[in-house]
Structure formats: structure tokens, C-alpha cells
């Protein structure tokens with residue numbers, strides 16, 4: 189059992205008491221899997237997709253009935269990278285299930301046999317190197333064949349799925365779609381942000397994944413639930429926080445989970461045992477978080493091309509920016525021209541600085557927005 193010093197977790201997943209609500213969302217996700225549907229889980233950044241998947245994998249409906257595999261493909265550049273991660277994860281997760289479970293994998297995925305060895309007690313180790321995967325399609329084919337005969341149903345979460353959009357391999361979506369559709373014994377969760385890309389992959393009629401998954405959009409945690417959660421955690425650790433303070437933080441960060449957790453984590457750390465968080469502490473807590481990133485932010489802005497930097501600042505000042513290529517916006521923020529804004533925008537979207545939703549642009553990092561507004 190991990191001893192928790194600060195109950196507001198800011199990275200990863202610990203256990204249900206430190207995880208707020210998401211009951212309906214968990215039911216929906218688990219229900220879809222149980223009913224044989226694949227799911228695309230989409231939200232803006234840091235809302236809690238990865239947390240939700242991990243939380244569901246810890247529930248008995250999944251834990252007791254499925255082999256669950258989770259890969260984060262953010263850092264991958266090709267289908268080969270994906271295949272590598274997936275095979276490694278499968279071997280890793282099968283370890284606790286003993287030699288027999290792994291043997292099915294070992295005998296089915298013949299192209300990786302040489303790289304998977306067993307010690308005297310039958311514990312496997314995965315020594316495959318990326319370069320060992322020579323024929324990607326063959327290995328992929330074998331992995332899917334394995335999934336169909338794994339002995340238990342499987343659920344595979346592919347996090348940061350939008351990354352496949354950047355692979356140079358031809359027809360990745362079509363290839364994956366074909367295998368996934370044929371596979372009877374495994375359900376898939378595709379999680380991702382960068383909504384314009386995820387939406388394109390799953391909702392364009394011309395693309396392979398169209399209408400092949402249930403789409404689950406993840407919104408903010410209900411404010412009342414978050415207030416209850418935060419008040420309880422303070423209370424359980426001999427401190428107090430008023431609902432009003434939690435609400436203030438919630439609204440200041442539009443209910444985006446990571447920012448709430450970061451600020452509450454700091455507020456908690458500022459509150460001595462036996463006492464209560466005060467309103468004044470909110471600004472200090474926010475400032476301390478923004479300050480923690482200030483070198484990273486100035487470095488990041490320094491590295492941006494001038495036009496992108498100007499546009500980023502303009503969007504941050506605007507908060508929610510509409511019609512960024514209009515002459516009015518260009519004039520107001522002393523930008524150059526509609527076409528240069530267009531080009532800069534593409535750069536900022538690609539680098540994930542800015543998100544696009546329903547015709548508006550925002551700087552996705554809320555702490556960066558505060559920092560920019562203080563410094564420019």
C-alpha cells in the first residue's frame with residue numbers, strides 16, 4: 189500500500205478513494221466493452237481520459253474477466269513502434285498469469301519467439317528490439333491471431349491514438365481497422381485529444397474507422413462531485429476547505445481535471461494540519477504552479493518562430509479567440525496578414541499549443557495563459 193502524503197494526485201492513478209466520480213463515464217465505458225463495442229474516448233487535454241481508462245481497468249468487471257493491455261503511443265512514429273509496444277505490453281501483463289498464458293503468445297507470435305526467453309522458473313523476459321520486428325505486417329497478423337486465442341477476452345487501450353495520423357506508413361488506419369474488425373476476442377479503446385484529428389479519424393465518412401466505434405466525449409467532472417471530493421480529502425487529512433474555495437478553483441480552470449488537481453494539491457500543501465485553507469491561498473497556489481513552469485514557458489516561446497509566438501500571445505490574451513484570420517483580429521493584435529496567421533496557426537495546432545473547437549481557438553495550457561497575460 190502506497191502511503192499518500194498529499195491526496196490530490198497529479199500524475200497517474202492510485203486507487204478509487206483518490207479518484208473523483210466518473211461513475212457514469214465508467215459505466216458507459218465498461219458497458220460498451222462488455223457489449224462488444226470498440227470505443228473512441230475523446231476530450232480536450234488533461235481532462236482525465238487516461239485516468240478513466242486506468243480506473244476502469246481496476247474495476248472487477250474488467251479485472252476479473254479480461255486481459256487488459258494499455259499502450260501510450262504518443263512517442264511512436266510508425267506502425268512498427270506500435271507493434272513493438274503492444275507486444276511488450278502483452279508479455280508484461282501476462283506475466284502474473286503464468287507460463288501457460290505466455291506460451292500461447294509465444295507459440296502464436298512466431299516472429300518474436302527468439303526475443304522472448306524464459307528463466308528456470310518459467311518467468312519470461314522480453315528482449316525483442318525494435319529492429320527485430322522485420323515484417324511489421326506479419327507480426328501484427330500474429331498478434332491479432334494471438335488475441336483471438338488468448339484464453340480470456342482482451343481489452344486493449346491505445347492512448348494518444350491521434351498519433352497514428354503522423355505515421356508515414358501507408359494505410360495505417362485501414363490496416364488496423366481490418367484487423368480489429370476481424371478480431372472476435374478483443375475490444376479496443378482509442379483515446380486521444382487533439383479533437384480535430386480524432387474527430388477526423390472517427391467521424392469522416394471517407395475514413396476506415398467511420399461508424400466502427402462508439403464515441404465517448406469526456407467532459408469535466410460535475411462541479412458538485414468535485415467539491416464533495418475535495419472537501420472529503422481535506423477532512424480525511426485533518427484539514428478543511430470550504431466548498432466555495434473549491435468552486436472558485438473549479439471555475440477558474442473551467443473544470444479541467446489536471447489544473448484542479450494541481451491547484452488543490454498546492455492548496456493542501458499550504459494548509460497546516462488542523463487548519464483551514466483560506467481564500468487568499470488560491471492566488472498563491474496558482475502563482476506557485478505558474479512559477480514552476482516559467483523557465484519552461486520562456487524557453488518554449490523563445491524557440492517558437494516569431495509569427496507563431498505573436499499569434500500565441502494574441503490568442504492567450506483573447507482567452508477564447510474567434511475569427512483569428514479576420515482583419516479585425518489582425519489589427520487588434522498587430523499581426524501581419526491573414527495568410528501569415530493561417531500558417532502560424534497550423535504550426536501552433538501541430539505543436540499542440542493551441543486547440544480548436546467549434547470555430548474557436550484557445551491556448552490549451554491554462555497556466556501558460558496566465559503566464560503570458562502576466563508577462564506580455
Ligand SMILES: Nc1ncnc2c1ncn2[C@@H]1O[C@H](COP(=O)(O)OP(=O)(O)OP(=O)(O)O)[C@@H](O)[C@H]1O
Pocket residue numbers: 197198199200201206207208209210231232233234235236237238239240380381409445446449
Ligand atoms: N476522476 C479524477 N479524479 C481525480 N484526479 C483525476 C481524475 N481524472 C484524472 N485525474 C488526474 O488529472 C490529471 C489528468 O488526467 P489524465 O492524465 O487522465 O488526462 P488525459 O485526458 O489523459 O490528459 P492528456 O490529454 O494530457 O493525455 C492526472 O494527473 C490524473 O491523476
Ligand SMILES: [Mg+2]
Pocket residue numbers: 237238239347
Ligand atoms: Mg492521457
